[in-house]
Amino acid sequence: MKKDCIFIYSDDFQKYKFHDHHPFNQLRVKLTYDLLRTMNALDDSQIVSPRIATDDELALVHDRAYIEAVKAAGEGRLPEEIALNYGLGTEDTPMFPNMHEASALLVGSTLTAVDYVLSGKAKHALSLGGGLHHGFRGKASGFCIYNDSSVAIKYIQEKYNLRVLYVDTDAHHGDGVQWTFYDDPNVCTFSIHETGRYLFPGTGNVNERGQGKGYGFSFNIPVDAFTEDESWLDAYTQAFREIADFFRPDIILTQNGADSHYYDPLTHLSATMRIYREIPKLAHEIAHQYCEGRWIAVGGGGYDIWRVVPRAWALIWLEMTEQSNISANIPQEWIDKWQKHSPVPLPTEWDDPEDLYSPIPRKAEITEKNAQTVEKALYPIRSNRQKINL
Numbered sequence: 001m002k003k004d005c006i007f008i009y010s011d012d013f014q015k016y017k018f019h020d021h022h023p024f025n026q027l028r029v030k031l032t033y034d035l036l037r038t039m040n041a042l043d044d045s046q047i048v049s050p051r052i053a054t055d056d057e058l059a060l061v062h063d064r065a066y067i068e069a070v071k072a073a074g075e076g077r078l079p080e081e082i083a084l085n086y087g088l089g090t091e092d093t094p095m096f097p098n099m100h101e102a103s104a105l106l107v108g109s110t111l112t113a114v115d116y117v118l119s120g121k122a123k124h125a126l127s128l129g130g131g132l133h134h135g136f137r138g139k140a141s142g143f144c145i146y147n148d149s150s151v152a153i154k155y156i157q158e159k160y161n162l163r164v165l166y167v168d169t170d171a172h173h174g175d176g177v178q179w180t181f182y183d184d185p186n187v188c189t190f191s192i193h194e195t196g197r198y199l200f201p202g203t204g205n206v207n208e209r210g211q212g213k214g215y216g217f218s219f220n221i222p223v224d225a226f227t228e229d230e231s232w233l234d235a236y237t238q239a240f241r242e243i244a245d246f247f248r249p250d251i252i253l254t255q256n257g258a259d260s261h262y263y264d265p266l267t268h269l270s271a272t273m274r275i276y277r278e279i280p281k282l283a284h285e286i287a288h289q290y291c292e293g294r295w296i297a298v299g300g301g302g303y304d305i306w307r308v309v310p311r312a313w314a315l316i317w318l319e320m321t322e323q324s325n326i327s328a329n330i331p332q333e334w335i336d337k338w339q340k341h342s343p344v345p346l347p348t349e350w351d352d353p354e355d356l357y358s359p360i361p362r363k364a365e366i367t368e369k370n371a372q373t374v375e376k377a378l379y380p381i382r383s384n385r386q387k388i389n390l
């Protein structure tokens with residue numbers, strides 16, 4: 001059992017719950033945890049309870065007035081018309097009891113991961129309760145109340161003064177984190193996502209490159225709807241390698257939204273489990289290449305909580321702990337335990353079948369378009385390297 005990896009977990013993650021019919025469902029963290037436990041791939045000694053983030057920690061990113069509004073909302077004493085100014089009480093982010101405590105725990109989970117990695121107690125840490133990348137300074141957005149990654153990055157800067165590379169593979173643009181560090185040259189953000197033409201939050205254009213001193217430290221690869229594994233992985237691999245080489249980070253924080261899968265009900269990409277094997281593999285390699293292994297991974301989106309997220313997120317842990325050499329089958333014990341709760345048949349294998357979906361007619365066109373987007377996104381790095389070589 002690898003001792004230098006930790007898995008932050010608490011059943012209290014379930015308290016971050018808008019209502020029974022909301023697509024954001026933290027049961028997926030429990031399903032992942034249970035899958036890994038069933039496989040004996042997660043040992044007691046590797047599980048760490050999250051702490052709750054303090055108000056001062058939240059205020060590294062969030063406005064005090066917003067934090068007070070979230071507290072009031074959770075206690076049922078925030079008038080609706082005021083709530084709306086803070087993005088609360090909307091269809092996406094309804095108010096729910098004790099929402100401040102539930103949200104601050106997710107931030108505390110990612111801060112716990114940071115503390116372990118930066119004190120040297122662990123090389124890698126996984127905080128699947130986190131990844132709430134749409135949270136803004138003074139506003140809730142897109143199922144996110146507090147932005148654990150933004151708070152964690154500010155915390156890393158204040159406490160350890162390190163340069164952070166944030167890599168976001170959620171199907172939605174990592175807008176909250178990008179805008180928080182848009183003018184900061186010591187934080188580099190890279191988001192690969194479905195184009196915002198038809199998808200929330202609509203940003204993440206290739207031309208969003210940062211501002212002021214931070215210009216050139218924000219990277220976006222908006223891929224076309226219906227993008228498949230090969231094209232997606234080609235973009236991800238080229239960009240991650242070149243951005244890491246350009247930025248030379250001290251630590252890497254990856255956001256692992258698992259909503260680019262063909263099955264995901266909220267997005268329009270055509271990825272399969274293949275990308276969820278490769279995403280953590282490359283992050284792991286690059287963390288050792290540039291950061292002496294310092295790698296924190298958080299969760300994120302993912303709305304097929306039965307067929308996609310548990311497999312995708314278990315694979316992050318299996319990669320971190322060098323156990324990815326697994327048998328093809330999902331343990332029957334896990335399937336038997338959860339099938340009765342699932343509205344769809346649970347997968348029996350780690351990989352998807354070859355014929356998961358029928359061929360995409362515009363494949364060549366989409367692949368070509370994505371290659372051009374990669375070229376545009378990486379142009380500043382590539383042209384600069386050419387100048388140096390001349």
Ligand SMILES: [Zn+2]
Nearest residue numbers: 170171172301
């Ligand atoms: Zn998403």
